[in-house]
Amino acid sequence: MAIDDQDTIAAVATPAGEGAIAIIRLSGRDAVAIADRVFEGRRRIAEMKSHTLAHGRIRSPGGKTVDEVLVSVMRAPRSYTGEDVVEVNCHGGRIAVEAVYRLLVAAGARPAEPGEFTKRAFLNGRLDLAQAEAVIDVIRAKSPKGLEVAARQLEGELSARVQGVRSEILNLLAHLQVVIDYPEEGVAELEPSEVRARIERSIEAIERLLAGADAGRVYRDGIRAAIVGRPNVGKSSILNALLGEERAIVTEIAGTTRDTIEERAVFAGVPFVLTDTAGLRETDDPVERIGVERTRAAVRGADLVIAVLDGSAPLGPEDVEVLRTVRDAGIPWIVAVNKADLPLRLSPESLRPWIERAEPVFVSARLRDGIEKLMARAAEAVIGRETGAQDAVLVTRERHRAALERASRSLADALDALSSGYTADVVGVDLQEALEALGQITGESVADEVVAEIFAQFCVGK
Ligand code: GDP
Numbered sequence: 001m002a003i004d005d006q007d008t009i010a011a012v013a014t015p016a017g018e019g020a021i022a023i024i025r026l027s028g029r030d031a032v033a034i035a036d037r038v039f040e041g042r043r044r045i046a047e048m049k050s051h052t053l054a055h056g057r058i059r060s061p062g063g064k065t066v067d068e069v070l071v072s073v074m075r076a077p078r079s080y081t082g083e084d085v086v087e088v089n090c091h092g093g094r095i096a097v098e099a100v101y102r103l104l105v106a107a108g109a110r111p112a113e114p115g116e117f118t119k120r121a122f123l124n125g126r127l128d129l130a131q132a133e134a135v136i137d138v139i140r141a142k143s144p145k146g147l148e149v150a151a152r153q154l155e156g157e158l159s160a161r162v163q164g165v166r167s168e169i170l171n172l173l174a175h176l177q178v179v180i181d182y183p184e185e186g187v188a189e190l191e192p193s194e195v196r197a198r199i200e201r202s203i204e205a206i207e208r209l210l211a212g213a214d215a216g217r218v219y220r221d222g223i224r225a226a227i228v229g230r231p232n233v234g235k236s237s238i239l240n241a242l243l244g245e246e247r248a249i250v251t252e253i254a255g256t257t258r259d260t261i262e263e264r265a266v267f268a269g270v271p272f273v274l275t276d277t278a279g280l281r282e283t284d285d286p287v288e289r290i291g292v293e294r295t296r297a298a299v300r301g302a303d304l305v306i307a308v309l310d311g312s313a314p315l316g317p318e319d320v321e322v323l324r325t326v327r328d329a330g331i332p333w334i335v336a337v338n339k340a341d342l343p344l345r346l347s348p349e350s351l352r353p354w355i356e357r358a359e360p361v362f363v364s365a366r367l368r369d370g371i372e373k374l375m376a377r378a379a380e381a382v383i384g385r386e387t388g389a390q391d392a393v394l395v396t397r398e399r400h401r402a403a404l405e406r407a408s409r410s411l412a413d414a415l416d417a418l419s420s421g422y423t424a425d426v427v428g429v430d431l432q433e434a435l436e437a438l439g440q441i442t443g444e445s446v447a448d449e450v451v452a453e454i455f456a457q458f459c460v461g462k
Pocket of ligand 1: 232233340364
């Protein structure tokens with residue numbers, strides 16, 4: 001569908017349902033003129049100063065008052081979209097909002113596409129692409145930490161880092177190019193060692209960004225943690241303790257939890273998606289199957305596994321199966337020894353072969369004891385120590401990670417070309433490719449379809 005980028009769009013910017021107020025946004029060339037067609041106040045919106053509010057009424061063409069409103073005006077280019085923006089604050093009843101919105105559309109505004117306001121902000125250079133994506137992440141943040149990471153991206157921290165690397169590469173490329181194209185200018189040719197050093201610096205900067213990508217994704221989407229263990233060790237009880245409510249059914253009979261339970265919860269500012277996989281157990285199958293297949297299924301797609309053992313019993317063959325399967329899966333895992341309120345019968349010696357670096361965390365689901373420590377360790381196992389992640393600019397999107405990896409590969413190719421003694425213009429082709437890849441993050445060199453796809457994730461009115 002062809003969309004006119006200049007016309008005036010309208011959308012309800014607040015959520016559907018009843019509220020004290022609702023906001024209807026208008027943006028575009030005729031935003032002020034359209035709003036003035038339905039607004040009646042002490043003066044016309046056209047006469048209002050930018051970034052001011054006015055009180056008045058929305059009137060139907062027949063002259064009936066539809067609602068009493070506050071109208072604000074933000075003139076181009078100092079607005080969210082970079083265009084003239086008018087926001088109508090009306091009463092937040094469904095009928096009132098609908099009526100005001102319809103009048104604005106009847107007066108000449110076009111219903112906005114999802115994300116169209118932010119898309120215009122991008123097209124008008126108010127935000128780059130990474131910042132526009134951060135708008136979605138701020139709205140959808142699932143934890144305080146996720147919000148912080150998104151807010152920093154919105155402020156342009158990631159963009160600044162990426163631009164920093166881009167300008168380094170651009171500089172180098174320009175230098176190489178001048179020497180090739182204008183030998184008469186007498187610009188000194190760079191030593192290959194200097195070219196190499198500069199490319200290596202850029203690769204390092206990119207690798208630093210990539211190093212935070214796992215943590216970034218986790219802050220955005222949550223750590224997918226699977227709770228595994230043989231029947232009756234207390235997986236459901238731990239999940240309940242974590243969620244602080246009776247979600248999974250806890251019984252004394254092994255294997256009664258039939259469905260896989262998945263819950264979201266935030267610990268220490270980090271979002272988790274917790275799964276209790278007791279339901280994956282097939283009742284009358286041999287022990288071997290229980291341990292291995294159930295655990296394998298649970299572990300698939302998880303960022304982290306919490307292997308639960310019963311501290312009030314010695315380590316049994318089923319436990320060993322679970323531990324082996326988890327270890328072989330090759331993803332971060334921690335061991336929780338449950339029922340710490342009972343006398344310890346699980347010998348620490350028997351655990352030793354399974355726990356190389358980390359000590360197990362002793363918990364009592366019954367007393368809700370040790371649960372916070374368990375989750376702190378869980379977060380640490382995936383994202384490293386808090387302090388490390390805290391000041392880093394985090395890459396949260398797969399799209400960004402892929403672009404960084406492409407850039408890094410192109411730079412590595414440039415190094416290879418250099419080592420093989422290729423001429424500067426061959427090296428330059430690889431540098432171009434790296435620039436192109438980095439430009440996809442901020443939007444300098446991104447295809448229209450990608451832009452369309454990104455903004456399609458937005459809600460209408462944003
Ligand atoms: P699951 O099969 O691994 O999900 O285990 P459940 O959560 O259903 O618990 C099995 C049994 O162990 C139940 O009788 C629980 O009450 C008991 N249990 C669970 N956690 C604890 C704990 O921390 N201390 C004690 N004493 N019993 C527990």
